[in-house]
Amino acid sequence: MATAVKVDEDAKSRLEELQAEVRLRTGHNVTQQEILTRLINDAYESHEAFVDSFRDTTVPLSEDEKETMQRGRISSGVETDEEDIDDILYG
Template identity: 75%
Template sequence: MATAVKVDEDAKSRLEELQAEIRLRTGTTVTQQDLLTRLIDDAFESRDDVIDSFRESTVPLSEDDKEAMRRDRFRSGVETDESDIDEILYG
């Protein structure tokens, strides 16, 4: 059973371009439905990458973000080592 999916004009154009390139390079005609199915199958194999692509923040940080973090740092005057951190976090 096929279901309609709305895509913007840019996405539709890129899908058609990919469809045409497949035909040009392989001599095989594929439907947009087959192409989308293949793309989804491929994305499913690397689903963590797809999920991560929707996160708001990215790692590594941009240079602007790094500079903002450096700018907002301050020294409390108290020496802290790993055991202090463990005690604070884990009690």
């Protein structure tokens, strides 16, 4: 079952370039549908990174964002070690 998907001219051109590159390097003729299916499957395998690529913000934080976070930190005067954290989290 094939469904039409609209892409802009730049994307269409890149898809055609990929198709030609596969044919040139491997000697195999592949359809644009095969290329898109492979790209979608690859993106799905690492979908966390793919989804994150659509976020407005980036990780790691910028230097300005790091400075803003550090300015908001205060010291409670109480030293906390790993056992304290485990007790708080896991009881």
